[in-house]
Amino acid sequence: xxxxxxxxxxxxxVRDLEEAKAYYxxxxxxxxxxxxxxxxxxxxKIVFLETGHGDAPSIELIQPVSEASTxxxxxxxxxxxxxxxxxxxxxxxEAIEHFKKNKALMVGKVYPGAGHKGxxxxxxxxxxxxxVELIEEKK
Amino acid sequence: xxxxxxxxxxxxxVRDLEEAKAYYxxxxxxxxxxxxxxxxxxxxKIVFLETGHGDAPSIELIQPVSEASTxxxxxxxxxxxxxxxxxxxxxxxEAIEHFKKNKALMVGKVYPGAGHKGxxxxxxxxxxxxxVELIEEKK
Numbered sequence: 001x002x003x004x005x006x007x008x009x010x011x012x013x014v015r016d017l018e019e020a021k022a023y024y025x026x027x028x029x030x031x032x033x034x035x036x037x038x039x040x041x042x043x044x045k046i047v048f049l050e051t052g053h054g055d056a057p058s059i060e061l062i063q064p065v066s067e068a069s070t071x072x073x074x075x076x077x078x079x080x081x082x083x084x085x086x087x088x089x090x091x092x093x094e095a096i097e098h099f100k101k102n103k104a105l106m107v108g109k110v111y112p113g114a115g116h117k118g119x120x121x122x123x124x125x126x127x128x129x130x131x132v133e134l135i136e137e138k139k
Numbered sequence: 140x141x142x143x144x145x146x147x148x149x150x151x152x153v154r155d156l157e158e159a160k161a162y163y164x165x166x167x168x169x170x171x172x173x174x175x176x177x178x179x180x181x182x183x184k185i186v187f188l189e190t191g192h193g194d195a196p197s198i199e200l201i202q203p204v205s206e207a208s209t210x211x212x213x214x215x216x217x218x219x220x221x222x223x224x225x226x227x228x229x230x231x232x233e234a235i236e237h238f239k240k241n242k243a244l245m246v247g248k249v250y251p252g253a254g255h256k257g258x259x260x261x262x263x264x265x266x267x268x269x270x271v272e273l274i275e276e277k278k
Contacts, residue, residue, distance in 0.1 A: 004168040006191030007198075010149060010224065012269075023267055027241040028226065029143040052145030052227075057196055059146075081269060082221035085149065087167065088191075102166040128162055130151075130220060 003098045005087035008135055009048065009060045013071045013080045017045055017063040024049050024059065033058055039114040043069035046115050060086070060115070084123075086133035092120050095134055103127040142237045144226035147274055148187065148199045152210045152219045156184055156202040163188050163198065172197055178253040182208035185254050199225070199254065223262075225272035231259050234273055242266040 014020035017036060024030045033055060034048040043066040049059040062083065064072040074083060089095035100106065104124040113121035113135060120136040153159035156175060163169045172194060173187040182205040188198040201222065203211040213222060228234035239245065243263040252260035252274060259275040 002168055003166070004191065007196065014267075020267065023241075023265070027142070027238065027243065027265060029141055051196070052143065053192065053196065057146065057190070057192065079268060082224070085221070099166065102162075104166065126162070126166060128153075128159065129218060 003089065003095055005089055005095075005134075006137075007057045008086045008088045009056065009058045010082065011060045011062055011084040011086060011133070013062045013064075013075050013078075013083045015063065015075060015080055017047060017061055020061050020063075021047055021049070024061075030059065034115070037115050038065075041111045041114070041121075042071065044071060048115065056088075084131040084133055086135055088135050088137040090137045092122075092134070092136035096122060099124050099126070099132075099134070104132070107131075142228065142234055144228055144234075144273075145276075146196045147225045147227045148195065148197045149221065150199045150201055150223040150225060150272070152201045152203075152214050152217075152222045154202065154214060154219055156186060156200055159200050159202075160186055160188070163200075169198065173254065176254050177204075180250045180253070180260075181210065183210060187254065195227075223270040223272055225274055227274050227276040229276045231261075231273070231275035235261060238263050238265070238271075238273070243271070246270075 030049040032047050033050040036047045038045050044062050047061050104126045107123040110120050110122045112118040116135050122134050124132045169188040172189040175186045177184050183201050183203050186200050243265045246262040249259050249261045251257040255274050261273050263271045
């Protein structure tokens with residue numbers, strides 16, 4: 001199988017979602033392409049910004065809302081910044097098998113992505129140590 | 140002035156360009172959209188990969204070719220990974236003034252980007268500590 005991923009968004013961890021959103025508008029001219037959404041699976045709130053390409057790819061700003069959030073340690077350690085790349089895949093189940101065959105390590109379990117209209121989401125660390133989110137493309 | 144940036148590429152620092160390029164092809168299905176190019180201004184070699192959106196945005200793989208490279212310390216400290224976002228701007232000189240007004244710190248000097256057909260390039264640390272590359276859009 002040859003998988004074909006399609007870049008969906010760039011995840012950036014921030015301390016203050018509203019402040020970061022305002023800065024990206026002011027400095028880069030980026031409008032939000034979504035409302036602010038709670039993602040309970042990761043204990044974060046998120047917002048998507050368009051980057052001059054219509055809906056995708058976008059920037060996802062991510063603010064942890066709890067110390068138990070998956071990105072809380074990243075924020076504390078680094079002060080925030082570039083965190084992950086997310087890709088759309090047309091065949092989600094095949095993509096998972098393909099990534100496993102390529103020695104990527106699955107992180108957690110499949111869940112319905114609150115920021116992606118409930119489409120299924122899974123996370124991997126690739127063999128190259130890249131943190132990657134795969135999102136099931138809407139049929 | 141309202142500036143409008145347009146995402147051009149995501150820079151990822153790697154230890155071995157050929158190995159990383161092969162992995163992105165095998166795992167993600169990404170083809171190279173450029174030859175491997177030497178960028179003497181940064182003492183790196185680079186290659187661009189398409190990410191399912193035609194020419195842009197793309198992933199730029201970056202390998203330092205000298206310990207004096209601007210990304211050598213990043214590679215040693217982190218093992219490599221997500222490094223910067225690069226944006227096309229239509230009015231390059233106005234964009235520089237706009238970023239300065241928004242308290243972004245200019246890093247180095249303007250130079251002709253070897254990976255961008257000699258179009259002018261400048262780097263900034265934004266007030267939010269994001270490392271950003273601005274590229275003059277071809278008229």
